[in-house]
Every structure is written in structure tokens, then in C-alpha cells.
Amino acid sequence: MSxxxxTTDHDxxxxxxxxxxxxxxxxxxxGDGGILRIDFGDPEEALExxxxxxFFQIFEKSDLAFLHQDKTADGELSRFSKFVSRS
Structure with a gap:
């Protein structure tokens, strides 16, 4: 299992x-600021x-951290990610 x-590092x-x-x-x-997402592939209509x-202004204002997986369990590049509260 991977x-x-x-992280909170912007780079x-x-x-x-x-x-x-x-x-x-x-x-x-x-609404004000917005709810962050990452769009992969064809743009989704619900996202802009x-x-x-x-992006990082909203990230900081919302006090978020970025939870992410680098590789899947079988070693492939993972796209799993989630924005979570820092606290």
C-alpha cells in the first residue's frame, strides 16, 4: 500500500x-474565494x-494543506489528492 x-509548500x-x-x-x-480543485484532462464544466x-491566495486564506500520494501501490504515478484543514 502506498x-x-x-504539505503546505507552494513549490x-x-x-x-x-x-x-x-x-x-x-x-x-x-462564492467569496472559492473551493479549490485540480482539473485533470478535459475541463469539467463545474470548474473554472x-x-x-x-490558487495559492485561496489556499492560504482557507488555511489548507495538500494531502497527496506520489505513487499508487503498483508503482504508477498517482493523482490522489485532497485539500484538508491545517488544524
Whole structure:
């Protein structure tokens, strides 16, 4: 079984997302700030792409950490990730 790691490091998060060809996004019409997501592949209608600056502003304002898995249990590149509260 492969384990997940947690980070708040912006460079590490950006690198992880880019390595998996993800796009920083937020849920469309999610109010002030927004709910962060990563869009992989074809853009989802419910999500709108945002730039890295806006992404990390929401990340910090919401006091989030990034939980992610680098490899699956069989050694493949994993896309498992989740935004969690720092506290």
C-alpha cells in the first residue's frame, strides 16, 4: 500500500500538479474565494481554471494543506489528492 504525504509548500504542490498535467481550478460560483480543485484532462464544466497566484491566495486564506500520494501501490504515478484543514 502506498501512503499519502501532507504539505503546505507552494513549490511542491505546483510541481505535483504540473507533473500530472493538472490545472489549478476552483468550483464555479463557489462564492467569496472559492473551493479549490485540480482539473485533470478535459475541463469539467463545474470548474473554472485560475492562475497560480489566485490558487495559492485561496489556499492560504482557507488555511489548507495538500494531502497527496506520489505513487499508487503498483508503482504508477498517482493523482490522489485532497485539500484538508491545517488544524
Amino acid at each position: 501512503s499519502a504525504s501532507q 511542491e504542490i505546483r510541481r505535483w500538479i504540473k507533473d500530472r498535467k493538472g490545472t489549478p481550478s476552483r468550483v464555479r460560483d463557489s 481554471p485560475i492562475d497560480w497566484e489566485a
